[in-house]
Amino acid sequence: MPFIDRIRHCNSFDPARVIPLWAGEHRVGWLRHDNAEVLSGHDRVFKVGGKNARLLAEGDADTVSRTVDEVVEVLVAERRVPKWRNETFDVAPRWGEKPLFRVDRGAVPFFGVRAYGIHVNGYRRDRGGYSLWIGRRASNKQVAPGKLDNLVAGGIGNGYGAAATLAKEAEEEAAIGPELIARAIAAGALTYRMETKTGIRDDVMFVYDLEVPPDFMPRNDDGEIAGFDLIPLEEILERIRATSDFKFNVNLVILDFAVRHGVLRPEDPEYLDVANGLHRPLD
Amino acid sequence: MPFIDRIRHCNSFDPARVIPLWAGEHRVGWLRHDNAEVLSGHDRVFKVGGKNARLLAEGDADTVSRTVDEVVEVLVAERRVPKWRNETFDVAPRWGEKPLFRVDRGAVPFFGVRAYGIHVNGYRRDRGGYSLWIGRRASNKQVAPGKLDNLVAGGIGNGYGAAATLAKEAEEEAAIGPELIARAIAAGALTYRMETKTGIRDDVMFVYDLEVPPDFMPRNDDGEIAGFDLIPLEEILERIRATSDFKFNVNLVILDFAVRHGVLRPEDPEYLDVANGLHRPLD
Numbered sequence: 001m002p003f004i005d006r007i008r009h010c011n012s013f014d015p016a017r018v019i020p021l022w023a024g025e026h027r028v029g030w031l032r033h034d035n036a037e038v039l040s041g042h043d044r045v046f047k048v049g050g051k052n053a054r055l056l057a058e059g060d061a062d063t064v065s066r067t068v069d070e071v072v073e074v075l076v077a078e079r080r081v082p083k084w085r086n087e088t089f090d091v092a093p094r095w096g097e098k099p100l101f102r103v104d105r106g107a108v109p110f111f112g113v114r115a116y117g118i119h120v121n122g123y124r125r126d127r128g129g130y131s132l133w134i135g136r137r138a139s140n141k142q143v144a145p146g147k148l149d150n151l152v153a154g155g156i157g158n159g160y161g162a163a164a165t166l167a168k169e170a171e172e173e174a175a176i177g178p179e180l181i182a183r184a185i186a187a188g189a190l191t192y193r194m195e196t197k198t199g200i201r202d203d204v205m206f207v208y209d210l211e212v213p214p215d216f217m218p219r220n221d222d223g224e225i226a227g228f229d230l231i232p233l234e235e236i237l238e239r240i241r242a243t244s245d246f247k248f249n250v251n252l253v254i255l256d257f258a259v260r261h262g263v264l265r266p267e268d269p270e271y272l273d274v275a276n277g278l279h280r281p282l283d
Numbered sequence: 284m285p286f287i288d289r290i291r292h293c294n295s296f297d298p299a300r301v302i303p304l305w306a307g308e309h310r311v312g313w314l315r316h317d318n319a320e321v322l323s324g325h326d327r328v329f330k331v332g333g334k335n336a337r338l339l340a341e342g343d344a345d346t347v348s349r350t351v352d353e354v355v356e357v358l359v360a361e362r363r364v365p366k367w368r369n370e371t372f373d374v375a376p377r378w379g380e381k382p383l384f385r386v387d388r389g390a391v392p393f394f395g396v397r398a399y400g401i402h403v404n405g406y407r408r409d410r411g412g413y414s415l416w417i418g419r420r421a422s423n424k425q426v427a428p429g430k431l432d433n434l435v436a437g438g439i440g441n442g443y444g445a446a447a448t449l450a451k452e453a454e455e456e457a458a459i460g461p462e463l464i465a466r467a468i469a470a471g472a473l474t475y476r477m478e479t480k481t482g483i484r485d486d487v488m489f490v491y492d493l494e495v496p497p498d499f500m501p502r503n504d505d506g507e508i509a510g511f512d513l514i515p516l517e518e519i520l521e522r523i524r525a526t527s528d529f530k531f532n533v534n535l536v537i538l539d540f541a542v543r544h545g546v547l548r549p550e551d552p553e554y555l556d557v558a559n560g561l562h563r564p565l566d
Binding site for chain 1: 544550552559565
């Protein structure tokens with residue numbers, strides 16, 4: 001399978017299948033038509049028309065969040081949203097701006113609000129090449145159980161910035177302390193928009209590179225990762241091409257690593273489509 | 284001026300001001316309406332309608348190129364195209380595919396065909412920070428005379444790939460020999476689409492990072508660069524913000540370097556728009 005197909009898989013979003021969700025003057029989400037239909041039954045909180053939906057709740061972020069939560073509670077009971085994750089994501093007009101409200105992580109794709117996460121390429125240089133520490137996701141994970149993952153990855157919960165999430169997840173997922181994670185280098189942002197069973201994932205991944213010492217061994221403390229392996233990048237790229245072993249969006253993070261470090265090069269006819277395709281335009 | 288405005292400046296393309304130029308089944312260029320009007324006078328070579336223009340010339344790349352050249356000769360005589368550059372660019376359906384024809388570099392924006400170039404960030408690490416070697420373009424350059432530039436940059440002429448252009452320009456522009464340039468690392472592709480006096484620049488920049496030794500001193504041999512300075516990256520970023528000293532697209536190359544090396548970070552509210560905006564989608 002060409003690499004570009006891994007990128008296409010993460011960009012299955014079809015604008016014809018959604019309507020925009022507005023909060024005041026801001027487009028904050030993308031509602032699939034079936035989800036919009038469901039929200040039209042919550043007409044104290046959402047006003048749903050044929051081409052637009054609008055959040056009616058007004059007030060400060062706490063007030064709006066409580067109102068939205070009441071709807072999410074019903075969606076969970078009706079099994080339209082898989083389950084409460086008890087972790088909330090900020091919804092802001094744009095990255096870096098003040099949040100308008102918060103929503104439970106499990107309901108994020110239902111509303112199609114933008115979500116932010118961090119991904120860490122934990123790597124070693126071996127004989128001129130690269131090897132990456134790869135985690136195997138626990139079999140009881142809600143999303144992509146058993147799939148291969150970056151050394152550290154996690155969503156940016158409400159009130160956390162990128163740097164705080166990086167430090168927290170590094171500690172919880174791989175027992176990486178503050179001294180080592182301080183060496184992680186922010187290396188860009190990848191974007192994709194994907195339709196899932198629940199709705200729309202409109203995701204931003206802040207990527208970091210962390211060169212780890214030869215004696216480094218990750219250890220998982222929160223039960224979310226079943227184990228880690230150090231794998232040569234060339235072998236990882238072959239597996240990305242030939243298998244679906246990696247979590248859908250982790251394919252993108254590793255392709256970006258290969259692009260930035262000259263492992264994929266302009267001489268590859270796929271290069272430009274891959275390098276460019278990792279960055280879906282924001283709106 | 285926010286960094287994002289440097290990116291917007293390079294993306295001044297307005298689809299309402301152009302029609303597509305087709306060669307067979309391939310959209311190969313963007314013709315501004317005034318340029319389309321001019322080509323309608325060359326109706327043996329171009330068929331121009333209200334919404335589309337078509338290259339009528341058929342045959343192998345040499346044959347089509349000769350026919351297009353006859354039109355370019357008239358455009359140069361009429362001063363619609365600044366002058367012959369005596370350097371031709373390949374026009375292919377996509378990067379890595381067989382060229383359909385070639386066109387003189389000076390006429391590339393008139394037809395709005397995609398052009399490819401290489402840019403090299405020549406850098407040193409100093410006390411935990413970065414300094415970049417920056418060239419001053421000669422005052423007689425046709426494009427952006429006197430502006431600041433990367434250590435090495437150049438367009439990919441017909442028959443040259445990215446790697447051959449990199450080696451050739453490194454030698455000519457900065458007296459960098461094969462041994463040093465072999466250490467340059469391909470680090471991605473930046474894209475923008477800009478309207479200029481002549482027409483449309485639909486540009487792809489393959490970017491490379493080259494860490495140079497402390498005793499390295501660039502020397503220009505082709506008269507295109509008036510001189511070089513080693514400048515701390517923080518100072519460069521300040522100048523990008525405060526002045527128009529840098530060539531329009533070099534601003535983008537340096538912002539990308541700052542993004543990839545963690546000098547700009549997600550904590551900056553502008554970060555996501557900059558990191559994402561450097562990658563205009565291809566079509």
